Amino acid sequence: MTSTPTGAATLDDTQIRRLDEGRHDDPFAVLGPRDTGEATRVTAMDPGADRMCAVVDGIEHPLERLAKGRAVFSGDIPHGARYRLRGHTSDGQSWEYEDPYRFGPVMGAHDEYYLGEGTHQRIWQALGAHVMQHQGVDGTHFAVWAPNAQRVSVVGEFNFWDGRRHQMRKRGMTGVWEIFIPGLGEGTVYKYEILGADGALQPLKADPVGFGSQHPPQNASVVRDIRGYGWEDYDWMAGRAGRNAVSAPISIYEVHLGSWKRFADQGNRPLSYKEAAKQLVEYVYDMGFTHIEFLPLSEYPFDGSWGYQPVGLFAPTIRHGPPHEFRDLIEAAHLKGLGVLMDWVPGHFPTDPHGLGYFDGTHLYEHADPREGFHQDWNTLIYNYGRTEVRNFLVSNALYWLDEYHVDGLRVDAVASMLYRDYSRGEGEWVPNKDGGRENYEAIDTLQKVNEIAYSQSPGIMTAAEESTSYPGVSHPVSEGGLGFGYKWNMGWMNDTLDYIKQDPINRKYRHNQITFGLHYAFSENFILPISHDEVVHGKGSMLGKMPGEPSEKFANLRAYYGFMWGHPGKKLLFMGQEFAQPSEWNHDTGLDWAKLDDPAHEGMRRLVRDLNSVYRAYPALHVKDCDKDGFQWVVADDDANSVFAWIRRGGSFEDAEVMVACNFTPVERSAYRIGLPQTGRWREVMNTDAALYGGKDRGNMGAITAEETPSHGQPASATVVLPPLSTLIFVHEK
Known part of the structure; x- marks a missing residue:
């Protein structure tokens, strides 16, 4: 039996026209089944049909076209009968399908309440595209937050990208729109078609909480069923807190998965997640690192951004495979005793038309004022951290990677750009806070909430801040006025010591304090010493290229520097390729120059880093009090x-x-x-x-x-x- 609302729908010409044009503000109020007392009145819309009927037990019940030239049909079926819709064309074609408007809401009162309040810590469980069975029928439930939209529709090849066909139901004051579409499942390509607050049609939007995307440059969302992964990393999860602790040996291998290794004979393709689960994990394990840190792997449109301009914050990039295969990679690392960290970008997002910008015809995720909402350096948009739902979106996204993918920690990118309202802005180009200062109170509050909730809800994880200023208490508890991160990248140490080591040795005596100065503040935070990707791009050359002298002296300088780094207080981070002294600057479009390992000097450097990791782990004095x-x-x-x-x-x-x-x-x-x-x-x-x-x-x-x-x-x-x-x-x- 189909549950039907009481009272037959009466459609006037205006409603019929609005339905047909995709401008009705409440399509569920008029489409689908209605109880008339003696029968069930079915009203349907199908722009491709010349004739329609409702099929009950194999018998067609005709539906009458309600207005000439309009795609709205209505007619009676036996009272309470379950039906399917069948469309016909004048040339004899026909198709049959479940009526999406006969299905009730999926979202429950609990989700509705917390979404409306902006405190739903796991929004991905309510929003996005979920494969499920609803009212006995298999399909996919779609839900998206667009509070100022006049109408939202799910579109894709399944409905000819026609926004009139699957107009969504608005859930009260939550600003959320939802619909269950029967028959859709894993692999369905979709976007949202939105009529903005002013009635203007927006560019088709990817799902902000979508779990999958198309291969770039295509940019639609893809339905991915992320349920049912059989995790077997119980021992790792139970003991990882000790491996992430400030007293633990932490040596991080930073990886851009797209360029760690390429297959030249296969169109220069990168490793898949499953290949990385074997080759990368085995290599990192053999090298003695304790953690792998990936440059952002949430979906991003432009390869040249390296992932730092993401659009799909809930979608592992399809460049290397679907979500379950990303889990395969993480579990393989855990089974080898390796932690997995991922770069996370809550500081900004790109202006691509299919992204979050001007999402529902208003500045929903970003500030309207470009002095607060636009990054001049990167031509990107800045989240409106003062909006409860936006802050909750980011907090929930952090939990998503920790919960759903067992990621062991997040390295937060560009924290300084979040902390200061005048970041990279001249006079008159920024808006002071309520006290007239430059601190971004709302962004600070967002970071504190991310850390508080992440550490409380995902025991044993770690967070690290790339913060390039002297902002106090980055790795101090929120209860003590800090930001609550577990660690902070020591950018001052990196800048000073690299400047020292690139000098001709005859001049180093004049820069002696560049080595010693870092110890004045080395224990003010829980520091990670980073030689990251940022030091080997944009004309900076490779680590080997920075070293002075003849080739043999370059290698000797670099070996001495790595020894200094591993002996220095602080956790360690080294970007891929630098462990064997790749001579060329990093290029995200090509793989590392692995052939260089045939050269004894490069192989010697690799052995050195492996042995430094071994020594660092073997002797507690080199790591237990890294931050003390x-x-x-x-x-x-x-x-x-x-x-x-x-x-x-x-x-x-x-x-x-x-x-x-x-x-x-x-x-x-x-x-x-x-x-x-x-x-x-x-x-x-x-x-x-x-x-x-x-x-x-x-x-x-x-x-x-x-x-x-x-x-x-x-x-x-x-x-x-x-x-x-x-x-x-x-x-x-x-x-």
Whole structure:
């Protein structure tokens, strides 16, 4: 039996015309079945039909055209009978289908209440396109937020992209429109056709909460059934909190999946998610990294944005496969003991016509005032963080990746651009906050809510901020006035140390403080030391290309720098290709130059990074107090004449062996350099970046030094050390 509203629909000429033109504000009030008392009156619209009928138990019941030239039909069927619609053309063609207007609403009162309030933390469970069975029929439920629209329709090839055919039901004051369309399922291509607030037809819009998209440059949404993945990473999920903790060894391999590896013999295509689940995961595991961080993988239209201008925030990019295959990649990483982080972009979105901009004919997601709503640097739009529903959209999106895809953390892009209203703006180009200042209170509140809710709802995750200013408390708890991130990228350290290492060694003594200055603030935040994609693009060259000197000196400089980085307090991040010193600048259109590993110098660099990861993980003193000042002590910080640095790293307990790190950033060997040490006895050399295995010349200390009771550098003991040219050495005290 079909449930039908009581009272036959009476359509006047105006209503018929509005239906036929796709301008009726409540099509469910007049289309579908209506109980007349003695029969059921069925009213339907099908612009392709010359004649229509309702089919009950195989018997056709004619529907009468209500107005000449209009595609609206109506007629009676037996009371309460279940029916299907059948259309006919004058040349004998016919088609049969379920009437979408005979189905009741899908969205329940709970969803409606919280969506209307703007506090639905999992909007993807209510909005978007969901494959389901409704009232005993298989189909897809579509729901979209467009509060100022006069009409919203789902369109696609299934209805000839005709917005008159599947006009949606508006759900009260929520601003949400919904419809269940029987017969549609996985793989259906669709968009939303919207009549704006002024009655003007908007460009066709992709689904803001769609789970899939077409392959670019096509940009429609695609129905994806994301239910039913059989996760088997229980052990990882139960224990990942310890792997993301500030006391854990965290060494991140940053990856642009589209260019990590390409298949030249297959049209230069990138890896699929399933291929990456084997090849990338195995490589990262072998290299000893603890986490993979992906540049944004939510759907984006322009390859050249690298994902940083997303349109489909709830859709894993189809460039590498459908959603379940993205899950395959994440689970494969977890089963190998690797965490997966993903770059997330809540700071802006592109102006592409199919995107969020001017979505329902109003500035819905973005600020109307370009001084608040337009990024001049990137020609993108800025979210209106002060709007409850927009803030909730972003918070929910963060939870979506953590919940549905078991992502272990989010690295938030361009946080500085969110924090300040005058970011990259001149006088008169920005709007002060309510107190006349430059801080963006609404964006700050959004970031705090993201972190509070993410950490409370997805235990064990981590968030990291790319924040390039000295904004206080980025990685401090919200309860203490902080932003609530787990970590912050140390952009100051990166800029200072890269500027130092690219100098000719003869000039480094004049920039000595660029190495030491970072320790003045190294423990003010939970820092990640990033050598990211941003340092090897836009004419900056490769890491190897930044190094001074002849080729052998370039490699030696880079090896010493990596040794310095791994010995320095802070978690580690290295962009793909830099682990083997790719000589060319990164190009997102081509794969990494893996052939370079046939060269011993490049293979030596790869082995070095692998071994640095091994040493970093093996000795608690190198990671347990990465974010704690008690874990670090300078020994040699003022030898600018020789460009030598040395320091002690300490762990969290007496059982953790102390570690000494020494760097010589000149091409001159220091053959008997005395360095103070906290304990006498044997200190084993566990890392020497000048080892032949890495491409060096095997100069060093024959595997160990012995500290004697000779005070030096404020320490009770000391040893003479051979510091090879352009090298970093790491020693571990043997108890």
